[in-house]
Amino acid sequence: MWNMSFTPPAVIDAEPFTSMPAHLRLERESEWAQANKPGQIVDCFLEGPVFDPEGNLYVTDIPHGRLFRVCQKGAWTLVAETGGWPNGLARHPDGSLWVADYRRGILRCDLAKGDVTPVIGHRNSESFRGVNDLVFDRNGLLYFTDQGQTGLHDPTGRVYRFDSNTRRLDLLISNAPSPNGIALDTHEKVLFVAVTRGNQVWRAPLLADGSISKMGAFQTFFGTSGPDGLAVDTNNNLLVAHASLGGVFVLNPHGEVTHFLRSPTGRTVTNVCIAPNRDSVVMTESSSGTILRAPATF
Numbered sequence: 001m002w003n004m005s006f007t008p009p010a011v012i013d014a015e016p017f018t019s020m021p022a023h024l025r026l027e028r029e030s031e032w033a034q035a036n037k038p039g040q041i042v043d044c045f046l047e048g049p050v051f052d053p054e055g056n057l058y059v060t061d062i063p064h065g066r067l068f069r070v071c072q073k074g075a076w077t078l079v080a081e082t083g084g085w086p087n088g089l090a091r092h093p094d095g096s097l098w099v100a101d102y103r104r105g106i107l108r109c110d111l112a113k114g115d116v117t118p119v120i121g122h123r124n125s126e127s128f129r130g131v132n133d134l135v136f137d138r139n140g141l142l143y144f145t146d147q148g149q150t151g152l153h154d155p156t157g158r159v160y161r162f163d164s165n166t167r168r169l170d171l172l173i174s175n176a177p178s179p180n181g182i183a184l185d186t187h188e189k190v191l192f193v194a195v196t197r198g199n200q201v202w203r204a205p206l207l208a209d210g211s212i213s214k215m216g217a218f219q220t221f222f223g224t225s226g227p228d229g230l231a232v233d234t235n236n237n238l239l240v241a242h243a244s245l246g247g248v249f250v251l252n253p254h255g256e257v258t259h260f261l262r263s264p265t266g267r268t269v270t271n272v273c274i275a276p277n278r279d280s281v282v283m284t285e286s287s288s289g290t291i292l293r294a295p296a297t298f
Contacts, residue, residue: 011259012260014264016265017290018290020290029041044063045286046061046270046289049283056069058070059089060087062087080109082101083103083104087099087133088133088145088181088182090142096109097109097111098134098136119162131144140165141162142163143182144160145193147179155198157195159176172191173215177196179194180226180229183230186234190203190206192204194240199222199223201227204216218251225243226242228270238250242269245269265290271283272284278296
């Protein structure tokens with residue numbers, strides 16, 4: 001059951017915007033592909049879309065450790081290399097780009113210089129499982145997921161909050177089977193986490209002291225993979241990229257699925273973000289290295 005009106009979600013077809021150019025694709029083996037796409041040569045795997053104020057889009061290429069800028073006309077520029085496996089991206093209030101890098105932890109990228117520096121790489125001398133995605137609140141507090149290879153067989157994925165001013169790192173969740181995308185509602189009173197291998201989106205109220213309480217399943221899906229990247233629009237709709245069902249689900253504030261943004265190119269829709277002018281949605285279809293766009297008519 002998708003919603004209480006007992007009707008299927010309205011389908012909105014996305015269109016290709018741009019794909020990674022052939023000269024930037026790397027036809028070679030990678031340790032990331034050996035673990036996550038066994039037997040395959042993965043020339044790129046795009047995630048982490050985020051816009052800058054000028055309308056440029058930034059994405060990561062996980063297996064080859066690269067960050068790219070895509071201009072409004074669709075041209076690609078290599079911005080930086082992390083030396084790891086970069087996944088999620090988020091813009092810090094100071095204008096820098098912060099990276100959730102599976103191998104290296106949380107990194108900071110100076111976009112003007114292309115310099116990448118570590119922010120936090122472990123907790124109490126213990127390495128992270130493999131960080132995945134991140135989001136800032138209005139005060140600059142960072143929330144991020146630590147996914148690693150967790151799943152229903154090993155439900156020990158974590159979610160953290162980090163204050164870069166005091167260097168305080170708080171563990172909020174320690175029992176998630178593959179925590180992936182992360183988002184805050186528009187009032188920053190609720191934290192959403194995509195729990196990929198549980199095929200759910202979890203919802204947790206944020207209390208005044210910064211702790212969470214009564215975390216529950218906001219929506220449950222199905223498929224060979226599960227919910228991946230998340231985004232929230234100005235109407236508090238939650239956009240959920242599903243990494244095996246070929247699109248983005250739009251959930252209203254009650255958790256009902258109202259729309260589905262359908263991919264025309266492949267089923268591995270991993271991440272989603274909303275354009276600065278709020279009139280369109282951008283999605284990464286990672287199996288083909290394609291960036292998709294859909295009108296935000298919902």
